[in-house]
Amino acid sequence: MTSNYDKFESACRILEEHSFDKSKLIPILQSVQEEYRYLPEEVMSFISSSLDMSPAIVYGVATFYAHFALKPKGKNIIKICDGTACHVKKSTVIIDAIKKKLGLKENENTTKDMLFTIETVACLGACGLAPVVVINDNVYGQMTTEKIAALIDEMTGAR
Amino acid sequence: MGKHLTINGKKVEFTDERNLLEVIRKENIELPTFCYHSELNIHGACRLCMVEVAGKGIMSACSTPPEPDMDIKTNTEHLIEMRKITIELLLASHDRECTMCAKSESCKLQSLARRLGIEEVRFKNISRKEPKDISTYALVRDNGKCVLCGDCIRFCDEIQSIGALGFVGRGSQSKICPAFERDLESSECVYCGQCSRVCPTGAILPKPEFREVWKALSDEKKKVIIAIAPAVRAALGEVFGITEENGTELAGKIVTALRSMGFVKVFDISFTADMTIVEEANEFLGRLEKDDDMPMFTSCCPAWVRFVEQYSPDFIKNLSTCRSPQGMYGSIARRIMPEVLGIPKEELVVVSVMPCTAKKYEARRTELAKDGVIDIDYVITTQELALMIEEAGLRFADLEASAFDMPLGFKTGGGIIFGTSGGVTEAVLRNVMNTNGDEAEEFNFVRGENGVREAKLKVGSKELKLAIVHGLKNARKVLRDIRADKKRYDFVEVMACPGGCVGGAGQPVYSDLAVRKRRSKVLYENDKIMELHKPQDNPYVQKMYKDYLEKSGSKKAHEYLHTSYKYRKRFKETLEISKSSLDKIVNVEVCVGRNCLKKGSKEILKRVADGNKFKDAVNVQALICLERCSKGPTVKINGETFEHCTPDSVEDTVKKN
Numbered sequence: 001m002t003s004n005y006d007k008f009e010s011a012c013r014i015l016e017e018h019s020f021d022k023s024k025l026i027p028i029l030q031s032v033q034e035e036y037r038y039l040p041e042e043v044m045s046f047i048s049s050s051l052d053m054s055p056a057i058v059y060g061v062a063t064f065y066a067h068f069a070l071k072p073k074g075k076n077i078i079k080i081c082d083g084t085a086c087h088v089k090k091s092t093v094i095i096d097a098i099k100k101k102l103g104l105k106e107n108e109n110t111t112k113d114m115l116f117t118i119e120t121v122a123c124l125g126a127c128g129l130a131p132v133v134v135i136n137d138n139v140y141g142q143m144t145t146e147k148i149a150a151l152i153d154e155m156t157g158a159r
Numbered sequence: 160m161g162k163h164l165t166i167n168g169k170k171v172e173f174t175d176e177r178n179l180l181e182v183i184r185k186e187n188i189e190l191p192t193f194c195y196h197s198e199l200n201i202h203g204a205c206r207l208c209m210v211e212v213a214g215k216g217i218m219s220a221c222s223t224p225p226e227p228d229m230d231i232k233t234n235t236e237h238l239i240e241m242r243k244i245t246i247e248l249l250l251a252s253h254d255r256e257c258t259m260c261a262k263s264e265s266c267k268l269q270s271l272a273r274r275l276g277i278e279e280v281r282f283k284n285i286s287r288k289e290p291k292d293i294s295t296y297a298l299v300r301d302n303g304k305c306v307l308c309g310d311c312i313r314f315c316d317e318i319q320s321i322g323a324l325g326f327v328g329r330g331s332q333s334k335i336c337p338a339f340e341r342d343l344e345s346s347e348c349v350y351c352g353q354c355s356r357v358c359p360t361g362a363i364l365p366k367p368e369f370r371e372v373w374k375a376l377s378d379e380k381k382k383v384i385i386a387i388a389p390a391v392r393a394a395l396g397e398v399f400g401i402t403e404e405n406g407t408e409l410a411g412k413i414v415t416a417l418r419s420m421g422f423v424k425v426f427d428i429s430f431t432a433d434m435t436i437v438e439e440a441n442e443f444l445g446r447l448e449k450d451d452d453m454p455m456f457t458s459c460c461p462a463w464v465r466f467v468e469q470y471s472p473d474f475i476k477n478l479s480t481c482r483s484p485q486g487m488y489g490s491i492a493r494r495i496m497p498e499v500l501g502i503p504k505e506e507l508v509v510v511s512v513m514p515c516t517a518k519k520y521e522a523r524r525t526e527l528a529k530d531g532v533i534d535i536d537y538v539i540t541t542q543e544l545a546l547m548i549e550e551a552g553l554r555f556a557d558l559e560a561s562a563f564d565m566p567l568g569f570k571t572g573g574g575i576i577f578g579t580s581g582g583v584t585e586a587v588l589r590n591v592m593n594t595n596g597d598e599a600e601e602f603n604f605v606r607g608e609n610g611v612r613e614a615k616l617k618v619g620s621k622e623l624k625l626a627i628v629h630g631l632k633n634a635r636k637v638l639r640d641i642r643a644d645k646k647r648y649d650f651v652e653v654m655a656c657p658g659g660c661v662g663g664a665g666q667p668v669y670s671d672l673a674v675r676k677r678r679s680k681v682l683y684e685n686d687k688i689m690e691l692h693k694p695q696d697n698p699y700v701q702k703m704y705k706d707y708l709e710k711s712g713s714k715k716a717h718e719y720l721h722t723s724y725k726y727r728k729r730f731k732e733t734l735e736i737s738k739s740s741l742d743k744i745v746n747v748e749v750c751v752g753r754n755c756l757k758k759g760s761k762e763i764l765k766r767v768a769d770g771n772k773f774k775d776a777v778n779v780q781a782l783i784c785l786e787r788c789s790k791g792p793t794v795k796i797n798g799e800t801f802e803h804c805t806p807d808s809v810e811d812t813v814k815k816n
Binding site: 003004005008009012015020041042043044045046048049050051052053054055056057058059060063064 | 312323328336338340347735751753768779784
């Protein structure tokens with residue numbers, strides 16, 4: 001028997017902490033996403049009912065911000081900065097290299113084995129280290145295609 | 160001393176206008192807008208109403224309040240160029256198949272492009288062709304035609320309190336969709352169609368059925384009969400430039416037009432509206448006497464009925480069980496008319512003309528079908544009727560008027576005023592008051608424009624409290640007040656569309672409220688010149704009862720003229736809490752809607768989700784709102800619903816199972 005009760009309880013706790021206040025929708029979605037790692041439809045429906053607002057509005061907010069994920073994310077999250085400085089330092093080449101390495105197609109962000117999700121972000125504020133990649137909150141600067149390949153090999157080797 | 164400001168060099172007085180746009184329009188300058196509707200909140204998104212304010216620069220007139228001594232210019236070269244660019248950009252992402260669009264000629268984008276003299280679009284066309292959403296019976300959504308003004312979203316949310324639509328995504332990727340980008344049928348839509356009325360383009364339109372009607376008309380083996388709703392005669396003339404005081408001449412022209420198209424019989428829904436009143440008034444008096452399921456709600460508006468079924472199942476018992484006039488017409492046409500008219504059943508095709516999109520849905524309600532066969536084959540709107548008249552090449556304005564066919568063509572004034580907010584109540588009063596020996600015929604106090612109107616009335620020794628409501632947000636508030644014992648009523652009339660059926664989404668599109676008021680007036684004027692005013696005096700209604708239905712409220716009448724309702728769950732999603740791997744299991748579904756959650760449904764979930772307690776033999780799911788909020792926490796165990804649950808009571812019941 002598997003139980004998702006703990007996750008559900010956390011969602012309830014988050015709602016209570018925000019006093020079921022509609023105007024706190026964004027922080028609620030952020031916290032709930034941390035718990036579930038993404039925003040499943042049934043959880044968004046649950047939030048909309050709990051806040052007494054229509055699911056269309058909740059979904060609208062969730063799709064407006066790139067931060068919110070509507071699909072499950074992989075175990076490891078690779079963020080590639082594509083801000084001005086990183087872009088000039090050829091971050092797109094790094095993006096292509098990672099996609100190739102992970103076997104991701106044009107519109108795919110998450111590997112089929114759910115191990116990796118890649119995200120492009122706009123400026124991480126570490127322009128001096130451009131191009132920058134962040135893997136699970138660890139920052140790697142002056143990235144090259146060789147370095148990123150080695151990092152991914154290291155992670156998959158440790159699996 | 161009034162306050163003044165200057166518009167294009169002319170000194171203009173203003174008082175309490177909410178924004179510059181209102182002041183400017185009062186000066187007969189039609190500033191272009193997409194997203195401004197006097198009924199809705201100000202959105203300020205379309206950027207077409209930009210004006211130049213001296214010292215302040217370019218501002219949107221709709222979201223700027225007037226201030227004394229402002230110096231405003233509405234049509235400078237700069238402004239003209241800005242508006243042109245805005246329209247060009249909209250056209251660049253627009254599916255420009257205008258000649259084949261049903262909104263052609265009434266499309267705001269089209270008329271603005273013409274008004275602003277746009278001859279070419281300097282930008283590349285980036286319109287995305289998406290499949291149309293044809294999931295409902297009532298409406299068609301086509302995002303390729305959407306200009307993202309958000310009028311539909313705001314109407315649905317602010318006036319109807321439904322919120323079926325919302326913006327999705329952002330920037331160039333934004334679009335308007337139901338939640339989770341599902342189709343409209345999977346959303347909370349109640350089919351009132353007001354979104355299609357406020358849509359400036361063809362992005363949301365009533366779903367057409369008139370082509371099927373033409374097909375039936377040209378089929379020699381079929382005999383097609385049709386009936387027109389009261390509100391149709393108050394609005395159809397607008398399409399052909401005919402404004403008439405009382406609509407009788409117009410109704411006569413419609414009859415002529417329909418006959419020439421090949422309909423074998425042309426009836427009037429006002430006849431069955433009379434029947435609805437006789438039946439509903441009888442039901443009301445019965446309930447009043449027994450004090451049973453009071454207050455009684457009218458049930459002739461299908462969007463309202465759907466609203467109750469979806470949001471307030473605790474009030475389903477309060478809905479009158481009488482079918483709507485369309486429902487009664489369907490039943491009589493399908494089951495009695497073949498004998499009366501001598502038409503074999505299999506040859507009969509039944510059509511109705513409605514001011515409404517929700518009626519298209521109503522006709523397909525399984526509760527209105529008999530042995531799986533629906534009564535009404537096609538429901539067309541006033542708009543579609545106008546199109547058919549045009550397609551048939553009829554010079555409508557020049558047609559002679561002719562009379563409706565009998566027996567379903569005779570009506571009283573009571574049946575006519577059904578088409579406007581307050582009309583049903585007034586017609587019921589004409590019946591009820593007469594039953595009590597009073598001879599009053601006009602009840603002006605139920606008429607008017609307010610969204611919630613209340614009235615008190617002495618009937619014998621009892622004092623009746625009535626409420627007349629239009630707009631579903633108003634209805635939601637009234638329901639809340641009744642539930643909280645803040646208000647007590649005996650009879651509540653609800654129409655989903657502002658103004659009632661005259662303002663329905665199937666009517667020719669209007670944006671000026673004066674149009675709706677004029678339509679109501681037409682129906683009241685029509686009532687005045689009718690020979691009879693009280694529905695119960697209709698001799699053909701009396702004969703129908705005598706020949707086929709015994710008397711009002713009889714078993715036969717129930718079989719033909721009544722219907723039933725059922726709870727329709729709003730949220731389809733469930734949250735799986737725990738799943739058993741065993742074969743023999745108990746299914747526990749716990750409501751975690753807003754109210755149940757606050758009343759402790761989480762503790763119940765915790766108890767049942769504790770696997771050890773029941774030796775793993777339970778599947779636990781969290782359901783999102785069963786709409787039984789006042790009786791929560793609500794739990795379903797193996798399909799059976801329990802109210803006012805506690806962790807202990809649920810544990811006991813689960814153990815028994």
